[in-house]
Amino acid sequence: MDETDLLNRIRQHPENFSEIFRLYYKPIFGYIIRRTGSFDDTADIAADTFLKAFRNINNFKYTGISVKVWLYRIATNEVNLYFRNIQKHTSVFQRIDANDKKIFIDYITDDRKEAEYELNRHEQFMSVLKELKTLPVKYQEVISLRYFEGKENKEIAEILDINEGTLKSLLSRGVEKLRKKCNQI
Amino acid sequence: METQNFEKQLTEMEKPEIHNLKHEDILSGAIINAKDKSVVSWWWLCVPIFILLMLMMKSTFMPGTTLISNMHDLESKQKLISVAFFLVSPLILIIINVLTIRKIHFLSGSPKSLSFLEAVWFNILIIAVSAFILIIYSL
Numbered sequence: 009m010d011e012t013d014l015l016n017r018i019r020q021h022p023e024n025f026s027e028i029f030r031l032y033y034k035p036i037f038g039y040i041i042r043r044t045g046s047f048d049d050t051a052d053i054a055a056d057t058f059l060k061a062f063r064n065i066n067n068f069k070y071t072g073i074s075v076k077v078w079l080y081r082i083a084t085n086e087v088n089l090y091f092r093n094i095q096k097h098t099s100v101f102q103r104i105d106a107n108d109k110k111i112f113i114d115y116i117t118d119d120r121k122e123a124e125y126e127l128n129r130h131e132q133f134m135s136v137l138k139e140l141k142t143l144p145v146k147y148q149e150v151i152s153l154r155y156f157e158g159k160e161n162k163e164i165a166e167i168l169d170i171n172e173g174t175l176k177s178l179l180s181r182g183v184e185k186l187r188k189k190c191n192q193i
Numbered sequence: 194m195e196t197q198n199f200e201k202q203l204t205e206m207e208k209p210e211i212h213n214l215k216h217e218d219i220l221s222g223a224i225i226n227a228k229d230k231s232v233v234s235w236w237w238l239c240v241p242i243f244i245l246l247m248l249m250m251k252s253t254f255m256p257g258t259t260l261i262s263n264m265h266d267l268e269s270k271q272k273l274i275s276v277a278f279f280l281v282s283p284l285i286l287i288i289i290n291v292l293t294i295r296k297i298h299f300l301s302g303s304p305k306s307l308s309f310l311e312a313v314w315f316n317i318l319i320i321a322v323s324a325f326i327l328i329i330y331s332l
Binding site: 022023025026029030033034037038041042051055058059060061062064067068069081082085101104105108111112115116118119122123126127129130132133136151155156158180183184186187190 | 208
């Protein structure tokens with residue numbers, strides 16, 4: 009799919025943003041839940057990520073980074089704000105149409121059940137995540153993108169807007185710190 | 194060696210996956226219909242600009258007065274109002290707009306070209322007007 013074409017269509021008709029939502033909401037939601045380990049926080053952060061993306065899509069210029077990388081960048085920033093505990097969540101959920109609200113609550117209850125079941129059945133992952141969350145955010149983001157999301161160094165460097173040398177050194181120090189913490193369990 | 198094994202373990206470890214999200218479509222609609230409720234707007238600059246324009250007119254039409262003397266005259270009569278409009282609000286607007294430019298730079302994918310200037314020209318204009326008011330006031 010040609011992203012510049014999609015961006016132009018969104019500029020003309022903002023409702024076409026739903027295509028971006030359809031393509032990337034699930035992967036971004038997955039990324040956030042693998043960073044936070046909590047469904048409710050993930051739902052808030054993911055909604056904020058896409059709200060920010062929607063409001064700034066007209067400012068987004070295609071300068072080499074893809075929409076996907078851009079969304080990961082916003083999501084990473086939102087997760088970092090959440091960890092620093094300074095994020096004030098927007099009330100996107102309160103803006104849902106009254107007619108849809110009941111259905112939305114039912115849907116989110118079902119999604120929560122499914123996600124929590126999925127989290128609970130990955131005990132090893134959850135214990136590693138618990139240790140990872142005790143490390144500084146700069147290590148959390150590189151380890152999560154590299155080992156949980158399986159991204160290549162080039163893409164991680166683009167998402168975090170850092171050079172690959174810095175990334176490699178963050179990864180090696182971060183993994184070593186995490187290994188020591190996990191060995192203490 | 195230990196680190197390499199640990200890296201392999203991290204890579205191969207099973208991770209939770211999100212396969213289905215029922216709430217996705219309703220949320221997408223809510224986001225597309227969401228209005229920006231930001232309270233930070235250039236309207237906050239209108240009051241000092243209005244007063245400044247009035248003082249400019251006064252200095253043009255009243256002989257023997259200048260913009261700066263009129264501002265100092267207003268300050269001696271209405272100290273609080275002139276500090277609020279000519280010092281505090283331009284300062285706040287400069288800070289807010291610098292932060293907004295930083296945010297737009299991040300959210301627009303860190304572009305390095307003129308296109309970024311296109312996106313932030315209004316913020317730059319507000320900073321320039323605020324700085325002008327601050328300079329005039331401090332003279």
